[in-house]
Amino acid sequence: MPRLSRSEWYDLTRDMNWDLSYVSEDEAFPPVLSNSFGVPAHDWWVWDEPYKITYTEYVHNQAGKDAGVYSVNNVLNRSHIFDNLEPGWKAAVIAHYGAIAVAEYQAGIGEARMGRFGRAAAWRNMATFGTLDETRHGQLQTYIPYQALAKEPRLDWAHKAYHTNEWGIIAARHLFDDMFTANDAVSTAIQLTFTFETGFTNLQFLGMAADAMKAGDFDFGALIASIQTDEARHAQQGEPTIKVLVKAGKADVAQNLLDRMFWRAWKIFALLTGLSMDYYTPVENRTHSFKEFMEEFINKQFIDTFRDFGLEKPWYWDQLLNEMNWVHHAYHIGVYFWRPTVWWNPVAGVSPAEREWLEEKYPGWNESFGKYWDVMGDNVRNGHPELTLPETFPMVCNSCQVPVCTPAGYAAGYLDSPLPHILDFEGRRYTFCSEPCQWVFEQDPEQFKGHLSIIDRFLGGVIQPATIPGALEYMGLSPEECGVDGTDYAWAGPVIPAEKSA
Amino acid sequence: MATTKRKPPKTWSLLGDVKRRPSTYEVTAAKFNYHFRREPAPFEMDPAAPINLWYLANREGSPFNVEDWEGFRDPARMTYSDYVTVQHDRETYLDAVIDHHEAADSVTGLDPAWVEALTRIAVPLRFPLHILQMTALYVAQMAPSAYIINCSNFQAADEMRRVQRLAYLTKMLANAHGDAIAETATARSPWEEDAAWQPMRRMLEKMLAVYDWGQAFAVLDLVVKPTIDELVNVQLAALAERNGDDLLAQLLAEFHLDAQRSKDWTIALAQYALASDPALADTLREWVDEWIPAVDETAEAWAALLATAPNALPSGQVVEAAGRARAELLAACGL
Structure with missing residues (x-):
């Protein structure tokens, strides 16, 4: 081993900051790709990454980590482990791959943006590692489902999803493009690496890896745990970026970027992880409810992190705490009801034991959300499962792109009104699911105003024919790909009193 | 579970009805x-x-576009896993090279006049080489297919590798010959102020402001990088050898393997584009020609800088070699 320790020479790998002479700062760092928010060039040079690593260490570590994940996968491919997974866990894993695999690869573009347009050499180096990391995550999370493609054709969505206009993917693209592919380098550091990776995915991956192991999915568990170790490193680009902004008297800029993306991330997190934790993960394997997870990991730990930097809780905190009680339950009913519009097979997750767990974690669940399931259960038990399927589409939020669920929040007693939020702006009417979603839109209308939600497209004639089959085709879902009940309605069986059985 | 009952797919549906089963490189x-x-x-x-x-x-x-970029393949067919595995081996080798020279204390034994020359020539290099890293990441984020993106990302990482090993060497020189060698100003001042470095700095700063993706690829990969790789990895290495500096010569020879991988995909991409649309030869040629005066000027200034070292290379060799390396690359591309 070379004799000099990293600390003796590391600074020489990161001091390549100089004054431009032959082009202007804006020519080399155009604001659209690198918004300095008015912080002078030299003030960025103190940018100091908390996690140091050299190229040599990186390739040594990563070669070992990759070999580990691929060897677990090689062993498990010869087993029947995938066939034996619970239907709910399969739904969670198939949803995850579709929403996340190619998106992580695209995060490499966001990292490359920081690697080119980050405003300090040290930052650009960290982002270069981040670019490699995200290439790894995109490739691993397509390679592993690819190995199981013959067993589960739905895993095709690990690759195909982002080429489609499936509504959940539109929502995910809208989030991730705003967060990194269509974002500038400084905002990306705060919104992707700090808000999303430090605040959400880093913790989510820890939780999901543990759940995977409990569910017997060692392949997914090893994958997610390995990815998390990369995220923990490259997520640390946000902190020094915030420090530079705060030191320059721009804490309000950092706070605004954080608040916008924290809410956006919450909505998609509730949709993907909320369903996964409270309905798809087998009840005996659950370590906590989604709400408990949010309270402990996101709200408590993450708040401590950003308070350390002089930032505060977002202004909409009470609304977040309110939504944590109900919004993912509403999303789950929506996803289940509109299951032909998703690429996985949703499970209802409301058998008696599961309902008992839900009631314990969310007191009042049976009286509110349970009632919808009572009706769907009756329809199934009476031999009319077709009545549990949709004939129309819901209104979709023009910010988060997720169906507006305010009526369910109102009916459950959490909202004062079932109505959505409406904004008339430059001659167009926009619909929002919540006040923070409207606020996000209003922070940067240039980014959002000309975008059409899937319902705007449906009503505006972009989707032809404007029928449910026409819309499913537009979403890239062939009849055999449309989601069906993951347990063949087994959930409705046990609760049926014998005399009502059809 | 109601698992879909249909014929098991051969590969990703978006790849169509393939005859050959796609490789891991392709499906990722x-x-x-x-x-x-x-x-x-x-x-x-x-x-x-x-x-x-x-x-x-x-x-x-961009004028540099073809009907289908998805047909391009990296000749090395590298996945991320391949990249870190290959570079893990190469870095293990470089660690051993450094171990050897540290054990022999060979840096202490270098001629003081050569150390003084290295301080002017090799120490500031981390600035321009870092710009090559930045620009490779621009090409990557703008490239139309992941096959191209991956090549350019790995190239950026290679540039960081080269910067970091030169940083380590700089610290070794400082420990043996004086702390000032490792001070930032020792590198930055010549880079910002010395006449010898200004043609290179002007060229690279202007390259940072090239935003058409095809033009950025052409300027970086067809003109600027091959010239700098020749000037640094080959010509400086030859000079190091003449001055008994085997460590630097061995490091640079190793970096030239990385440079060769970059050349391979660059040639493959140019050939792929020209095969798809022969008229693109004019597009690329125009961009290349526009930048030739700047690289020539850089090569001349660099040659003059190398000539200030002891045991200097025969005059004319450096500039001529840089021109030849570029011409060979362009010829291989079909330009």
């Missing part, structure tokens, strides 16, 4: 870049959002 790159030529705009934002317009102008709107 093909069609990953879903937003290229996406309608109505690359990203799921207002189609007129500033970054949508940036990509429409500089990527979709």
